[in-house]
Amino acid sequence: MDPRPESPPTAVPSTPKAASRFSRRAWTWSAVGAVVTLGMLAGMVRVERTARGPVLLHLGEWVDVPAPAAGRVMSVDVGLTEPVKAGQVVARLETASGEAEVVAPLEAKVGRVAVRKGAQVEAGQPVVALMNRDVMPSLYALFPEDFRSELAPGMTLEFQMPGMPHPLDAVIEQVEGPEASLQFAKAQGRDGAYPKGAVLVRSHVPDRTYERDGKTRVYQDGEWGRVQVKLGTQRLLVSWFPGLRDALP
Numbered sequence: 001m002d003p004r005p006e007s008p009p010t011a012v013p014s015t016p017k018a019a020s021r022f023s024r025r026a027w028t029w030s031a032v033g034a035v036v037t038l039g040m041l042a043g044m045v046r047v048e049r050t051a052r053g054p055v056l057l058h059l060g061e062w063v064d065v066p067a068p069a070a071g072r073v074m075s076v077d078v079g080l081t082e083p084v085k086a087g088q089v090v091a092r093l094e095t096a097s098g099e100a101e102v103v104a105p106l107e108a109k110v111g112r113v114a115v116r117k118g119a120q121v122e123a124g125q126p127v128v129a130l131m132n133r134d135v136m137p138s139l140y141a142l143f144p145e146d147f148r149s150e151l152a153p154g155m156t157l158e159f160q161m162p163g164m165p166h167p168l169d170a171v172i173e174q175v176e177g178p179e180a181s182l183q184f185a186k187a188q189g190r191d192g193a194y195p196k197g198a199v200l201v202r203s204h205v206p207d208r209t210y211e212r213d214g215k216t217r218v219y220q221d222g223e224w225g226r227v228q229v230k231l232g233t234q235r236l237l238v239s240w241f242p243g244l245r246d247a248l249p
Contacts, residue, residue: 048230051151055141055159055227056188057205057219060133062111064126065102071095073119078128082110091115091127108132136204137219139170141227142185145197150231151175157203161225165212168205172229176200201229 071093078090084104091102111131115121139159143151153174158167176184181200185191191198209216 049232050228050230051143051147052226052228053141053143054190055139055161055225057161057221057223057225058131058138058140059219059221060131061135061138061204063106063108063130063132065090065104065128065130066124067093067102067121067127068100068123069093069095069097070123071100071121073115073117073121073127074099075117076113076115076128078110078113080110080113084108084110084130093121102127104130106130106132108134136206136208137221139201139203139205139227140184141201141203142181142188142190142194143199143201143229144194145178145199147229147231148175148178148197148199151199151201151229155229157201157227157229159203159205159225159227161219161223163212163217164210164225167228168210170203170205172201172203174202176202 074092074094076091078084078088084090084107086104086106088104089101090104090110093100093102108130110128112129114126114128121127139157141157141159151172153172155172156169157172158169160167176199178197181198182191182194184200185194185198205219209218211217
């Protein structure tokens with residue numbers, strides 16, 4: 001009998017190929033688990049939903065004076081920057097039922113003349129636009145058409161103009177229809193940013209001045225700033241995939 005002890009069996013090392021397959025399988029399941037976990041969290045976590053866009057400030061309020069009926073412009077009786085009184089004739093039209101006068105609804109200054117003598121106009125088409133300086137500075141905000149159903153008068157909007165240290169609150173007073181909104185965007189050269197349509201929101205600033213560095217500042221006519229309206233909360237998953245908004249409350 002051989003007195004030497006038997007040697008323990010030698011472990012057979014796993015081949016690199018088998019280890020590689022195991023690593024790939026483990027990585028795949030880890031990735032799937034991470035995606036599932038992330039999806040569950042995104043479906044539960046809620047984030048703020050906000051509409052954002054540019055805003056134009058005017059030191060007054062634009063008031064369109066529309067044609068009372070379709071016809072041909074016989075005369076334009078006012079000029080640019082000319083002051084007018086309430087009831088003053090600003091243009092005359094030749095319509096199917098005879099001559100019609102276009103009159104100013106209030107005392108203001110002519111800020112824009114939209115037609116010329118001999119032009120054809122439709123009922124409701126702006127003939128001139130008046131600038132009423134007797135009101136607070138006006139805000140004209142543009143948002144993508146997707147937000148139309150969620151924007152309404154009475155909602156709070158936050159605006160910030162260049163040089164303002166922080167945003168200020170105002171109240172939405174009017175939400176214009178699709179056609180008027182797109183016309184405004186075109187007039188401002190911004191229609192290219194709204195291929196699906198725009199929503200024009202009107203408001204007024206709360207005061208004629210604001211504070212900065214301990215001093216009173218005044219707004220600048222015609223300057224552009226930024227505006228946002230908080231619309232509530234939505235699931236994080238919906239913010240990633242907006243098409244799920246109707247399916248996930």
